[in-house]
Amino acid sequence: MMFELNIVEGKMQYLFDENGRRYLDAFAGIVTVSCGHCHPEILSAIEEQNKLLQHATTIYLHHAIADFAEGLAAKMPGNLKVVYFVNSGTEANELAMLMARLYSVNLGMIALRNAYHGGSWCHWIDSSKHMEGEIHHVVNPNPYRGVFGSNSLYAQDVQDHIDHGTSGRVAGFISETIQGVGGAVELAPGYLKPVYEMICKVGGVCIADEVQTGFGRTGSHYWGFQTQDVIPDIVTMAKALKKCHR
Numbered sequence: 001m002m003f004e005l006n007i008v009e010g011k012m013q014y015l016f017d018e019n020g021r022r023y024l025d026a027f028a029g030i031v032t033v034s035c036g037h038c039h040p041e042i043l044s045a046i047e048e049q050n051k052l053l054q055h056a057t058t059i060y061l062h063h064a065i066a067d068f069a070e071g072l073a074a075k076m077p078g079n080l081k082v083v084y085f086v087n088s089g090t091e092a093n094e095l096a097m098l099m100a101r102l103y104s105v106n107l108g109m110i111a112l113r114n115a116y117h118g119g120s121w122c123h124w125i126d127s128s129k130h131m132e133g134e135i136h137h138v139v140n141p142n143p144y145r146g147v148f149g150s151n152s153l154y155a156q157d158v159q160d161h162i163d164h165g166t167s168g169r170v171a172g173f174i175s176e177t178i179q180g181v182g183g184a185v186e187l188a189p190g191y192l193k194p195v196y197e198m199i200c201k202v203g204g205v206c207i208a209d210e211v212q213t214g215f216g217r218t219g220s221h222y223w224g225f226q227t228q229d230v231i232p233d234i235v236t237m238a239k240a241l242k243k244c245h246r
């Protein structure tokens with residue numbers, strides 16, 4: 001029998017189906033509602049804003065945009081001080097890859113197998129399709145089921161792709177810092193550091209997709225990439241952005 005959940009209401013950590021049956025949402029709406037469903041403070045902030053001004057484009061000044069950008073930048077290490085707002089996680093990743101390609105003047109992006117980056121090129125298109133976009137999917141450094149266990153040897157596959165699957169230059173590397181849709185799969189410890197160094201050496205840009213990991217959702221660190229002791233060139237984020245700055 002197929003189990004279909006028809007969720008019609010949410011209240012903080014609980015969800016309710018059409019029969020009023022209550023469920024504990026241990027998944028937080030795919031880690032999107034980080035403060036619970038219909039949190040009263042968030043509702044009142046939305047209501048206040050809705051009464052005042054419902055839309056302004058980024059071509060006009062609005063303090064909220066600048067305040068929010070400043071708040072985000074303050075949470076970032078290193079030189080990560082430039083913030084650009086788009087519409088979704090997918091769009092953020094597409095823009096990040098576009099920037100990597102423009103910056104490096106290369107097409108080839110390296111991504112992990114079993115990754116999810118939204119409805120973007122790097123999720124659906126691999127280089128075998130011979131379409132504009134060239135994505136190389138390298139071995140997933142899965143510490144639980146991967147061939148090298150929790151060893152950081154997986155980084156060698158990235159070097160192998162650079163050496164034998166590309167012109168020797170790449171646009172960049174994109175990965176989640178814990179794979180979300182792929183099944184909450186952490187990266188093998190120590191994986192990102194050598195990979196970021198390899199990518200940097202061949203002129204590429206390192207992108208950390210924090211759509212499911214940022215904003216303290218790993219528990220130990222504010223950003224997932226901090227668990228690997230690296231600083232990316234670009235960090236993309238979506239879900240759970242709300243309330244991070246209030």
Ligand SMILES: Cc1ncc(COP(=O)(O)O)c(C=O)c1O
Nearest residue numbers: 088089090116117118211212238
């Ligand atoms: C890691 C990751 N990146 C990107 C996306 C895409 O985000 P959006 O659905 O906002 O386009 C998702 C969505 O689940 C995601 O989990």
